[in-house]
Every structure is written in structure tokens, then in C-alpha cells.
Amino acid sequence: MKTNLKKLNEQVIVITGATSGIGLVTARMAARQGARLVLAARSQNALRRLCEEITQTGGQAIYEVADVSQQADVQRIAQAAEQRYGGYDTWVNNAGVSIYGKLEQVPIEDMRKLFETNFWGVVYGSLEAAQHLKKKGGAIINVGSILSDVTAILQTIYSASKHAVKGFNDGLRMELEMDGAPVAVTLIQPSSIDTPYTVHAKNYMDREAKHGPPAYAPDTVARAILHAAATPERDIVVGGGGRAFIGLQRWTPTLFDQYMEKAFAKQEKADDAPRPLAQNGLDRAAGGLRERGNYPGYTRETSFYTEAVTAGSPALRTALLAGAGVALAAWLNRDTIKKQLDKRRQ
Secondary structure: OOEEEEEEHHHHHEEEOOHHHHHHHHHHHHHOOOOOOEEEEEOHHHHHHHHHHHHOOOOOEEEEEOOOOOHHHHHHHHHHHHHHHHOEEEEEEEEOOEEOOOOOOHHHHHHHHHHHHHHHHHHHHHHHHHHHHHHEEEEEEOOOOHHOOOOOOOOOOHHHHHHHHHHHHHHHHHHHOOOOOOEEEEEEEEEEEOOOOOHHHHEEEOEEOOOOEEEEHHHHHHHHHHHHHHHHOOOEEEHHHHHHHHHHHHHOOOHHHHHHHHHHHHHOOOOOOOOOOOOOOOOOOHHHHHOOOOOOOOOOOOOHHHHHHHHHHHHHHHHHHHHHHHHHHHOOHHHHHHHHHHHOOO
């Protein structure tokens, strides 16, 4: 069955993890484009402030305090949408948490807690949305990561959870297609995004966590999410740098591993000492309304790659993917080539 998605200004959109980073930017952007919103997060004060901000500027938004690791909380989000708006058209599973550190340092309890939010939160939200949208049509948008395809060293459990999200997302899409349901299921795969992700992560490293380059603005992800809300897409990688990482890992996995071990592990550590371990978003709500994080370098405010693939043809997407992979492989391999040339000169 063909999936016909409404224009954004005709939609009711549910967004989890709505008070920080990607979720916050997406909520504000969607409100400006006329969507009615159901916003969910763990912090009631932050949700209240955000809804007041949106309504004061002419938008429509309600909130539901919810921890997506709890299925009953996710069901309450859906019930709030039904009671206020009579349902919803797009459900965005965005809530997520992270952990930095070597596997031997991270308690199993923390690993399980991360999966409860990052994976089971997506499962609860997607199944709730699928049940509703099978009747009327709409979109389920799951925010994964480029780490749904590759693994970032010192972020192994987070990477594993995003791999699981991709597997679930693909299976859900196929089942809905098999049933002829008019539901688009999209995986959004951000690259490094300058959000409070690193600040909210539980960090077992000896230095403060930071993103490895290149980093993009959260607006780039919000635009991709809202594009998928109105246009059926299988998946969208946000950021040409992230697409190149995926290509490199597939084509030259040994080189990619060496890059992770020798370069990326250093790029994930800031110069500052780590904040107290108790200050993290895994164990408690972070609160506040903060879009950006602590990335110290240049943040790319747009992704020409992502803009091109969301507007271009399949042939253009393939060409951009190949070109990005070749370019990054050459860039990462430059030191290896230089060392080989130096040895030959000796």
C-alpha cells in the first residue's frame, strides 16, 4: 500500500527526548513549520518551559513526563496525543543516553540501563506507533547513528545499542510492508553532532568526553527528521563525514580499526579533567533546554551531502557515497603512505 504522508503543518508529531540537543531543535523547528506537538522527556520543568515557549510564539504543544525505558510511560505519551489531538501522524524515537570508557571499566548494570533507553525505548515507541498508524498511515522515525553501522572505540555499548536499533528498524519496516500497512519507517543516522550528548554521557575515561571531528549542528539532523516525516525514506545519514566512515569500515575494515585505535580514541578526549561520575544523564534527567554541546572545533551548520541525498536521485546518492568513502580513505591513509615513502628514502 502506498504511503501518503501529510504536510508538516497538517501533522501531529510525537518527539521523545525533546528537551535537549536533536530533540529540542526538532521540536522548535517543527513548531515553526506549523506542526502540533506531543513532547516527552524526563524533566517536567524543561518540558513545561519548552511548551510555554512554543505556545507563546503561536505554536501548539503539550507534554508528557516520561522515561522511555518504561513501557507504561511510553503508552501514556500515546494516550496524551489521543486525548488532546485525536492521535498523531509521526512518532520520533529520539531519546538516548551514552557511556564512554573501556568495556572492562563499565559496570554491567550501566550497560543494561543504556539498552533499556536506547533500544527498548525505541521498541516500545515503535510498536505503540505502529499499532496506531497501521489504521491511518504515517511515519515512524527512529534516531540511530552512524554507529548503527560502525563501532566507535570507547563507546562500544552505545554503538551496540544503535546496531540493535538498526536491526529492529529494518525488521519492523519489512513486517509493515508485508502487511500492506501505509507506514513509512525511517532510520536517521547522525554523524558527530554538537549537542550535550558528551556532557550528559556517563564517562569512565580519564578526561572529559568530546566528539571526534567533523561535527555538525543539530539543525542538520532536525531537517532530516522533518524531511522523513513528510517524505518516505528508508534511511538518512546526516553528514558526509559519517557516510565516509561507514564506507571506509565496509571497504577497508582493518584501516578503519587502526584509525579508531590510534587517532579517534584521542579525539574523544578533551583537555579537561572529567566531571564527577555522578553528573550524568544515564542515571537522572539532565534538565535544561540546551541545543549545543562542548565541541571545541568548527561546527558545520549544514551538510551538503545530506541535503543532496534527500533532494537528489538514487544515482546521485550512490555517487556521493562512493566519493565520500574514497576521499576519507585517502585522508586517513595519508600518514601510512608518508611513512612508507620515508622508509624507502632511508
